[in-house]
Amino acid sequence: MPNAPGRSGSRGRAPAPLLAVGRSRRRGTAGAAALLVAAGTLAACGGDSGGPPTLSWYTNPDNGGQKEIAARCSEASGGAYTISTSVLPNAAAGQREQLIRRLAAEDSSIDLMSLDPPFVPEFAEAGFLAPVPEDVAERTTDGVVQGAIDGATWNDELVAVPFWANTQILWYRKSVAETAGLDMSQPVTWDQVVQAAQDQDVLIGAQGARAESLTVWLNGLIESAGGSIIEENADKPEDIVLGLDTEAGQRAAEVMRAVAESGQVGAAFSTADENAGATGFESDQGGFTVNYPFIWTQAQGKVADGVLDQSVIDDYDAAVWPRVDADTPPAPPLGGIDLGIGAFSENVDLAFEAAECIRSEENQAFYFTNSGNPASLASVFDDPEVLEAFPQAPVIRESLELAAPRPQTPYYSEITGGVQRMYHPPASVGDETGAEATEFIGAVLRGDELL
Amino acid sequence: MSTTTLPPTKKDAPVSAPAGRTSDRARSERKLGWLLAGPAFLVMLAVTAYPILQAAYDSLFSYRLTDPDNRSFNGLGNYTVILTDRLWWTSLGVTLLITVITVLVELVLGFALAMVMAKMLRAIRPVVRAAILIPYAVITVVSAFAWQFAFDIDTGFVNSWFTWLPGVSADTDWFGDQGTSLLVVCLAEIWKTTPFISLLLLAGLAQVPEVLQEAAQVDGATWWQRLWKVTLPNMKAAIMVALLFRTLDAFRVFDSIFVMTNGANNTESVSFLAYRQTISRLEIGLGSAVSVLLFLCVVLLATLFIKGFKVDLASARGEG
Numbered sequence: 021m022p023n024a025p026g027r028s029g030s031r032g033r034a035p036a037p038l039l040a041v042g043r044s045r046r047r048g049t050a051g052a053a054a055l056l057v058a059a060g061t062l063a064a065c066g067g068d069s070g071g072p073p074t075l076s077w078y079t080n081p082d083n084g085g086q087k088e089i090a091a092r093c094s095e096a097s098g099g100a101y102t103i104s105t106s107v108l109p110n111a112a113a114g115q116r117e118q119l120i121r122r123l124a125a126e127d128s129s130i131d132l133m134s135l136d137p138p139f140v141p142e143f144a145e146a147g148f149l150a151p152v153p154e155d156v157a158e159r160t161t162d163g164v165v166q167g168a169i170d171g172a173t174w175n176d177e178l179v180a181v182p183f184w185a186n187t188q189i190l191w192y193r194k195s196v197a198e199t200a201g202l203d204m205s206q207p208v209t210w211d212q213v214v215q216a217a218q219d220q221d222v223l224i225g226a227q228g229a230r231a232e233s234l235t236v237w238l239n240g241l242i243e244s245a246g247g248s249i250i251e252e253n254a255d256k257p258e259d260i261v262l263g264l265d266t267e268a269g270q271r272a273a274e275v276m277r278a279v280a281e282s283g284q285v286g287a288a289f290s291t292a293d294e295n296a297g298a299t300g301f302e303s304d305q306g307g308f309t310v311n312y313p314f315i316w317t318q319a320q321g322k323v324a325d326g327v328l329d330q331s332v333i334d335d336y337d338a339a340v341w342p343r344v345d346a347d348t349p350p351a352p353p354l355g356g357i358d359l360g361i362g363a364f365s366e367n368v369d370l371a372f373e374a375a376e377c378i379r380s381e382e383n384q385a386f387y388f389t390n391s392g393n394p395a396s397l398a399s400v401f402d403d404p405e406v407l408e409a410f411p412q413a414p415v416i417r418e419s420l421e422l423a424a425p426r427p428q429t430p431y432y433s434e435i436t437g438g439v440q441r442m443y444h445p446p447a448s449v450g451d452e453t454g455a456e457a458t459e460f461i462g463a464v465l466r467g468d469e470l471l
Numbered sequence: 472m473s474t475t476t477l478p479p480t481k482k483d484a485p486v487s488a489p490a491g492r493t494s495d496r497a498r499s500e501r502k503l504g505w506l507l508a509g510p511a512f513l514v515m516l517a518v519t520a521y522p523i524l525q526a527a528y529d530s531l532f533s534y535r536l537t538d539p540d541n542r543s544f545n546g547l548g549n550y551t552v553i554l555t556d557r558l559w560w561t562s563l564g565v566t567l568l569i570t571v572i573t574v575l576v577e578l579v580l581g582f583a584l585a586m587v588m589a590k591m592l593r594a595i596r597p598v599v600r601a602a603i604l605i606p607y608a609v610i611t612v613v614s615a616f617a618w619q620f621a622f623d624i625d626t627g628f629v630n631s632w633f634t635w636l637p638g639v640s641a642d643t644d645w646f647g648d649q650g651t652s653l654l655v656v657c658l659a660e661i662w663k664t665t666p667f668i669s670l671l672l673l674a675g676l677a678q679v680p681e682v683l684q685e686a687a688q689v690d691g692a693t694w695w696q697r698l699w700k701v702t703l704p705n706m707k708a709a710i711m712v713a714l715l716f717r718t719l720d721a722f723r724v725f726d727s728i729f730v731m732t733n734g735a736n737n738t739e740s741v742s743f744l745a746y747r748q749t750i751s752r753l754e755i756g757l758g759s760a761v762s763v764l765l766f767l768c769v770v771l772l773a774t775l776f777i778k779g780f781k782v783d784l785a786s787a788r789g790e791g
Contacts, residue, residue, distance in 0.1 A: 117750050124536045124753075146537035230735035287642035288624040290735070299625060430537065433752055444735060445647070467533065470558045470744060470761075471752055 073367050075103045075374055077132040078119060080357060081110055083317075085391035086134065086378075092386075093377035101370045103132070112136045112232045116433070123148040123362065130362035131371040132378075135180055137171030137358055138426045138436070144179040145430040150361040150368045152178050160379060165420045168396035172358040174428065179360075181375045184387060185396040186355035187419040188240065188310050189338045189412065196220050196307045197337075207349075210275045210342045213308050217284040222307025225297030226279055228289040230444040235426060235436040236353045237310070238443055241272035243351035243424035244344040249435065250427040257431045257465040264439075264461075265454035273449045275344055280446035290445035302328055310341060312355070313416055317392030338412040340419050354423035356396060388413075394420065434464050437471045523766060530760035536753035549760035559744065559761075563768075566740040569653065570721040573660045577717060578710070580661070581668030588669070589676045607666035615730035618659035622646070649736045656727045656738065664720065668713045675709020676702070715776040719769055741765045 079086040090103035108115040116139045122130055123143070135143065143149050152160075157178040161169050168185035172178055190208070197204050200216035217224045227233035239249055247268025252261035263269055280289055284307070286300055298315040300306060302322070309315070319336065322328035341352035359375040361368055377383070384395035389409040394416045400406055401417040410416070427435050438461035443449055463469040530549055534542040553559045584603055591599050606614065621627050622645040633639045645651045679702050687697045703710070725742040732738045734747065745765055749758025 113751065120537065120753065121750075142537060148537075230733060286624075288644040288647060290644065290647045291624075296625065437747070437751065467754075467757070468552060470553060470556045470757070471747055 072097075072099050072101050073370060075101050075131040075367055075371055076129050077103050077105050077134070077374075077378075078108050078115075078130060079105050079134045080112075080115055080136070081107050082391050082393070085387045085393070088390070089378055089383045089387065092383065093374055096377055097374070101367070101374060103374055108134070112139075113433075116142075119143075120146075120148070123364070126364045127362070128364045128366050131365040131367055132375060133360045133362065134183070134357045135360045137354070137356060138428070138432045140172060140180055140358055140360070141174045141428050142430040142432060143360060144174040148360075148363050149179050150363045150365065150371070152181065152361075153372065156181070156372050156376065160376060163398055164396045165398055165417075167354045167420055167423045167425060168356055168358075170428075171354060171356065171425050180358035181361075181372075181379055182396040183357045183359050183375075183379045184384060184393045185420050185423075186312055186357075186394060187416060187423045188236070188312055188341055188353045188355075189415055189419050190341055191225075191301060191309045191311055191315060191336060191338050193222070193301075193307055193335045194337045195335050196222050204337065204339045207346070208339065208342050209346050210279065210344060213342050214278055214282045214284070217307050218282060220307060221305070222284065223286055223300045223303070223305045223309075224279060224282060224284045224307065225292070225300045225309025225311060226285065226289075226446075227293055227297065227310075228280060228285065228444075228446045229291050229293045229296075230440045231293060232436060232440075233293050234444060234446070235439045236355070238272060238276065238439055239424070239426045240310075240341065240351060240353040241275050241344055242268050244341070244348065245269075245271040246348060247272070248424075248427070249439070250429060253427075253429060257434070258462075260429065260431065260435075260465060262435075262458045262461060265458045269454040270451065271344055273443075273451070273453050276443065276446050277449045280449070289447070302332060306332075312392075313394055313410065313412065314392035316410065316412065317390075338415045340415060340422065349422060351424035352419045352422055354420070354425045356393075431465060434471060435461060438464055441471070526759040526762050526766075529755050530763050532756040534754070534756040536755055542756075545756060549757050550764070552757065553760055553764060558739070559741075559764075561737055562739045562741050562744045565653065565738060566722060566724065566742075569657055569660065569724050569740065570718060572657050573664070573721050574714060574717050576657075576661050577665045577668045578714065580665045581713070582672050584665065584669035585672035585676055588673050603669060604666045606663050607670075609663065611663060611726040612730060614663045615659055615727040618655060618662070618727070619646075619731045622655050646732055647736070649738060652732045652736050652738045656724070656731060659727045659731070660721065660724065664717060668717055671709060671713035671716070672706070675706035675713070678709065679705040711776065711780050715773065718772055718776070722769060722772060723765070741768065 077086070077090055087105045090105050094102045108118055115134075115136065119130065119133055119135075120143070123146070140149075160181045161178060164182050165185055167187075168182040169178070171185075172180040172182045190213070192202075192204060197216065200220050202208060202212060202216050213224060227237050235249075242249055242263065245268035247263045247266050249263060250260055251263035251266070252259075254260050279285060286292060286296070288296070292300075294311055294315075297309040297311050298318060301309040301311070301315065302319060316333075316336065316338075319328060319333045323330050323333055341350040343350045359378060361371045361375060365371055379396070381395075381397055381400055384397050384400045385403045385406050387393050388395050388400060388406050392410075394413075395401065395406075398417065401413045407413050426432070429435065438457060442453060442457035442460055460469065464471050531545060531547070532542050533545040533548070588596060588600055588603065609617075622629050624630060624642070624644055627645075629645070630639065630641050630643055634641065643651070645655050683701050683705065684697060687701050692700065723742050724740045725746065728734060728738055728740055728743050729746070734743050739747075741761070742765060745758055745761040747758075748754050748761055752758070
């Protein structure tokens with residue numbers, strides 16, 4: 021359709037001075053805005069302003085505990101440095117993606133980063149982590165639980181500083197266990213937990229969502245059955261030997277399916293993560309959940325906010341992760357956070373100094389009680405304040421000693437992605453899943469299939 | 472009653488210069504045109520052509536971002552892996568399904584909304600238009616979260632409010648299988664982008680000459696006959712452009728799937744597949760090959776629309 025010249029013409033004939041004033045004002049505003057943006061950008065880059073260097077610490081999301089520790093360490097440094105924190109995405113996979121893309125571009129603004137242990141080998145192998153000086157390695161591993169040291173080690177070298185160590189424990193409602201006749205002072209098995217939940221018609225919380233938490237669960241089950249997801253590690257991805265299609269792998273699959281089909285996991289088990297497990301455990305139908313210690317501080321917060329009754333958390337108690345087989349000790353999931361120092365940082369020495377401050381006994385105790393994230397230093401578990409805030413601390417410490425890490429390989433994203441694809445939804449897991457997963461993940465590692 | 476459209480306007484040849492010669496004025500106008508459009512053209516080349524060419528180049532290599540030293544030429548190997556993988560074809564099927572369902576529903580709903588806006592009283596038209604446009608102003612990720620929360624078994628209201636619908640109960644796990652997951656993804660997409668289609672169609676409706684409507688009415692045509700024989704044929708160009716834009720957009724669906732299912736239960740789209748290979752696995756070569764194939768699919772769709780359905784973009788812009 022033709023243009024309407026009359027209209028556009030009338031616009032074009034608008035009095036010139038008015039237009040000029042409008043343009044000039046707009047230009048002025050735009051100019052001012054540009055100056056502000058430029059000033060802000062320059063201020064943000066102000067590392068060379070003569071003051072103490074600002075160290076950037078990329079943290080996983082928490083309740084503000086790491087930010088508080090950053091402030092404490094900045095103050096304790098006596099002006100040697102200031103730590104600023106930047107929060108990474110919620111999911112562990114998202115945290116890895118953001119960090120790795122920046123580091124691949126040799127981003128010098130990353131001084132410190134909170135790293136999930138399974139990603140440590142990949143970062144180390146790619147040369148993204150500054151080597152840990154020997155004296156720092158000695159000081160930061162002294163008195164640290166072995167699982168946390170293992171998680172920060174690659175090729176027999178400490179490549180990150182252990183900060184806090186997480187583990188899953190079996191949370192249970194005292195009233196439910198008592199009615200079901202379960203003696204929780206003794207080790208319990210998954211079969212017993214399922215049976216008790218069915219008898220009492222209560223929920224079992226586990227992680228059935230297609231996410232990292234599913235790999236965590238499967239790895240815990242296989243390790244508890246005496247196997248490993250990776251049986252033989254190798255430098256070349258195609259040479260990695262998987263242990264999914266083994267006796268231990270089969271037993272883990274059986275337990276996973278038994279839990280998923282117990283009828284006690286809620287209607288949305290295939291999308292259930294740790295938070296869903298915590299919510300279910302708080303509900304009237306709460307019975308058991310394998311979950312991290314954070315659910316204790318979370319529930320206490322809800323009581324303080326008046327959204328959860330005190331009687332609910334009075335009924336909370338915890339034991340070590342269930343056994344897969346009655347006569348074999350469990351190998352609960354191991355998590356936590358290590359502090360990686362960016363290889364391209366311009367303040368590597370100061371960053372290590374800051375890392376030592378961050379993982380100090382005092383700060384780990386604060387983080388444990390404030391955020392519910394357990395310490396990697398064994399001595400913190402004897403701290404009276406910690407014991408008062410976390411009556412389950414002895415169980416957590418015992419669990420950390422038994423815990424097994426997830427597979428350590430630079431190709432962890434392929435392993436966990438393949439596990440999540442093949443073992444989801446957990447109710448679909450069968451006798452053949454181990455063999456199929458082995459074949460599929462092998463093909464992905466060889467570069468023959470998409471993930 | 473036959474279809475009624477206005478005869479095409481006669482386009483006169485320019486008379487300012489004899490054929491085969493360009494006047495000074497035309498030359499200077501052409502030069503001005505290049506000066507004005509040149510910077511934008513260069514920016515477009517930098518931000519679109521360069522990444523596309525780079526992706527095409529990278530797709531020929533076996534290249535992992537964390538292991539650049541072992542980059543090796545792989546020829547068309549990545550394409551062979553992709554095109555022989557069941558996951559690629561499943562993802563392509565899911566993408567096409569989402570595209571077809573959302574575009575068709577959006578076209579019908581968008582047309583209805585455009586009619587409402589066109590016939591609305593002049594006084595309240597801006598308010599209605601703004602109200603209809605609100606979903607389009609919402610960022611896709613935010614919209615995806617909103618729909619996820621609405622359908623979530625714990626936090627959602629859908630399972631409480633819609634139990635009167637067959638198949639919906641308090642325990643309906645919408646994100647527990649492929650069908651229901653895709654349904655929610657489609658609903659979110661339709662809710663968000665219907666306003667876009669309705670705006671394009673509203674522009675098309677405004678182009679339908681009132682004189683034809685009046686003539687048809689005088690001839691005794693019903694509302695339905697006028698819609699089919701006068702309105703729709705006269706806004707064909709606008710409809711086809713709306714369809715083209717939305718189809719290309721829908722084919723690249725990513726955000727809703729990423730937020731709602733993270734690809735679980737075979738809900739991966741082609742874009743999601745590219746994301747997983749490139750960003751999660753850091754396999755730049757393989758991921759670039761998926762991206763190139765996605766790009767070729769989009770080019771194919773655009774060509775089909777423009778050549779197959781004879782979409783005239785100039786006419787839709789009112790330049791015909």
